[in-house]
Each structure stands twice: as C-alpha cells, then as structure tokens.
Amino acid sequence: MNYLDRNEFNFEPSAKVVEAIKNFNPKDLCFxxxxxxxxxxxxxxxxxxxxxxxxxxxxxxxxxGEDILKNTVHYFLMNSPLKTILIPEFSWWYYNxxxxxxxxxxxxxxxxxxxxxxxxxxxxxxEYTNRIHPxxxxxxxxxxPTGNSLTPDEIGxxxxxxxxxxxxxxxxxxxxxxxxxxQYIAPLVDKFSNLIISRTLSKxxxxxxxxxxxxxxxxxxxxxxxxxNKYLGFNRFTEAVALAALDSDDHYRRVADEMEWDRxxxxxxxxxxxxxxxxxxxxxxxxxxxxxRIKEALQKALKLEDCKIKFMSDKxxxxxxxxxxxxxxxxxxxxxxxxRVYNE
Ligand SMILES: Cc1ncc(COP(=O)(O)O)c(C=O)c1O
Numbered sequence: 001m002n003y004l005d006r007n008e009f010n011f012e013p014s015a016k017v018v019e020a021i022k023n024f025n026p027k028d029l030c031f032x033x034x035x036x037x038x039x040x041x042x043x044x045x046x047x048x049x050x051x052x053x054x055x056x057x058x059x060x061x062x063x064x065g066e067d068i069l070k071n072t073v074h075y076f077l078m079n080s081p082l083k084t085i086l087i088p089e090f091s092w093w094y095y096n097x098x099x100x101x102x103x104x105x106x107x108x109x110x111x112x113x114x115x116x117x118x119x120x121x122x123x124x125x126x127e128y129t130n131r132i133h134p135x136x137x138x139x140x141x142x143x144x145p146t147g148n149s150l151t152p153d154e155i156g157x158x159x160x161x162x163x164x165x166x167x168x169x170x171x172x173x174x175x176x177x178x179x180x181x182x183q184y185i186a187p188l189v190d191k192f193s194n195l196i197i198s199r200t201l202s203k204x205x206x207x208x209x210x211x212x213x214x215x216x217x218x219x220x221x222x223x224x225x226x227x228x229n230k231y232l233g234f235n236r237f238t239e240a241v242a243l244a245a246l247d248s249d250d251h252y253r254r255v256a257d258e259m260e261w262d263r264x265x266x267x268x269x270x271x272x273x274x275x276x277x278x279x280x281x282x283x284x285x286x287x288x289x290x291x292x293r294i295k296e297a298l299q300k301a302l303k304l305e306d307c308k309i310k311f312m313s314d315k316x317x318x319x320x321x322x323x324x325x326x327x328x329x330x331x332x333x334x335x336x337x338x339x340r341v342y343n344e
Pocket of ligand 1: 007063064065066067092140143144171173199200201202211212213
C-alpha cells in the first residue's frame with residue numbers, strides 16, 4: 001500500500017538509524033535509564049539542549065508531538081478559569097479535539113488565501129487574541145494542511161503584543177522542512193515565558209512509528225515540566241534511535257530535497273488544468289484543489305492502484321486533496337491516476 005494520506009515517510013531511514021536499531025543492546029531494556037541521577041530527563045533532552053541551545057530543564061519530551069500538544073492544552077486549560085484556545089481557521093483537527101477532551105472550547109482566527117498560498121495576518125492574530133483573550137493561542141508553522149508559516153520576527157511581534165497570561169503554543173511539526181535554523185527558538189523562549197514550541201521526529205526525521213516529540217518552553221513553568229515529565233524515564237530503545245536520527249540531518253535533508261521533484265510534477269501536470277489549483281508546498285505534503293465531480297471515481301481508481309491520499313472534509317476545504325510527498329514512482333502513479341479519471 002502507498003500511504004500518502006498522513007504525511008508519513010515513504011523513503012529509507014538513515015544508515016545511522018538502521019545501525020542504532022541493529023546495535024541496540026536488549027539488556028538496556030532491563031534497567032531504567034540512570035540519567036536522572038544527573039538531574040536530567042533523558043539522553044534525548046540533553047542532546048536537544050545542545051542542538052537548540054535551550055537549557056535541558058526547559059526541553060519537553062513526549063510520545064510524539066501529539067503528546068506534547070495534548071499535555072500542554074490539557075494542563076493550561078484545566079488549571080485556569082479561562083477555557084478557550086484560539087486556533088487557525090484551517091488546521092489539524094486534533095487541536096479542537098484535545099481542547100474539548102478537557103472541557104475547553106475553541107475559537108478560530110482567519111487564514112487568508114493569497115494566489116497559490118495561505119497566509120496569517122499577524123496584526124489580525126494579535127487583534128483576535130486581545131479581543132478574545134484566550135487561555136491559549138495556537139499557531140502552526142508550517143500549518144497543516146495549508147502550509148503557511150511564521151518567521152521568528154513575526155512570532156516575536158505576536159508575543160510582544162498579546163496578553164502575557166495567554167500561553168502561546170506553536171506547533172512546528174513540519175518546521176525542519178522550511179528551515180535549518182535551530183538557533184531562533186532559544187532567544188524566543190528565553191524572552192517570553194508564555195511560549196511553547198513543539199516539534200517531532202515524525203515528519204522531517206521520518207519516524208512516526210517511533211512516537212517521539214519534543215518541545216521547548218519559556219521560563220517559570222516547573223510545575224508543568226514536572227507534570228509532563230516521566231518520573232522513571234523514557235523508552236530507552238526510542239532514545240537510541242532518536243539520537244541516531246538527530247545525528248542524520250544530511251540524509252534527511254537529501255530526502256526533503258527530493259520532494260521538490262514531486263512538487264514540480266504536480267504543478268506541471270495539474271497546475272493549469274481547469275478546476276485544479278496546486279497550492280505552494282513547503283513541507284512533506286501538498287494541497288490541491290480539484291473538481292469534486294471526479295471524487296468517487298478517483299477514490300475507486302486510487303484504491304485499485306493501492307494508493308491512499310487525503311480527501312479533505314474540513315469546512316471550506318472540501319474541494320481539496322492533501323497528498324503526502326513520496327517517492328517519484330508513487331507520485332507519478334497518483335498524478336497519472338488523477339489525469340486518467342479527469343479525462344474519462
Ligand atoms: C500539524 C501536526 N502536528 C503534530 C503532529 C503530530 O505528529 P506526531 O505525534 O507523530 O509527532 C501531526 C501529525 O500528523 C501534525 O500534522
């Protein structure tokens with residue numbers, strides 16, 4: 001099966017990751033990690049602290065980015081009389097779900113369609129946040145499924161101009177696709193105590209099955225850090241593989257660069273067809289508007305080709321497909337199938 005529906009990784013893991021798995025000593029699982037003797041949570045938080053320049057105490061770890069987001073939203077909404085989270089108009093459905101799981105509610109701020117992309121209006125995000133005064137503001141950069149992102153300056157501008165008791169959670173699950181800069185996070189979380197930035201090994205590092213997410217938080221949240229931490233440590237096998245992945249940027253950057261071929265193919269083959277619009281893609285997925293009259297036939301045809309893609313159902317994006325960027329032959333099959341069904 002070609003899984004192109006959940007922004008997973010259809011390429012090879014790095015040689016270092018494969019080695020780490022082969023060389024893992026099963027006996028390591030017979031003991032808890034001892035790194036807590038040094039007052040640290042994990043070898044991963046130590047490594048992430050070195051890479052990102054954020055003190056280890058303020059590095060968060062979780063069972064995927066999902067877990068960081070969930071724990072953060074639950075904790076901050078439940079410990080406050082304010083129960084609202086403000087999220088982007090089009091975004092990952094899971095944000096609403098975790099807010100509602102803990103009795104919270106959400107409101108949305110708009111995203112604006114501009115030519116072949118969507119954009120945040122930073123002043124508008126600031127205005128909405130001041131007016132609604134939510135407990136949390138969620139920003140996703142790049143956003144799934146629309147791909148829009150924020151620069152460090154824009155993040156700084158938002159942080160400067162919103163209430164300081166609104167916790168800001170930036171979901172950067174796909175950020176490594178758009179930037180190699182790991183140094184802009186530390187100054188932001190050092191300056192703004194109400195900021196949390198969440199990342200993951202599931203997307204750029206291609207390890208969604210490993211379930212490893214990480215994040216960085218501003219100063220003064222010892223109770224939350226204790227809440228999200230695992231007293232007896234993290235999964236030691238995961239730690240070994242994650243260390244190898246974090247040491248394999250060259251491999252994963254090459255893979256990310258290969259995805260440009262997919263983007264060009266979509267643009268060339270579908271970009272000028274009536275009824276289609278290929279949005280600018282900056283991460284490992286692409287959003288494409290399509291003529292919905294072909295929906296059923298396309299679903300059937302893709303099934304016969306063993307291909308899964310995402311037919312969007314979000315309000316306002318019902319006429320869009322989100323396709324994970326994969327290997328050339330997979331993307332060629334998807335494009336050929338769309339063209340065949342369209343021309344039938
Ligand atoms: C926007 C966004 N954030 C976070 C995640 C979380 O991924 P994981 O829990 O695998 O780190 C996903 C997964 O698809 C996502 O699309």
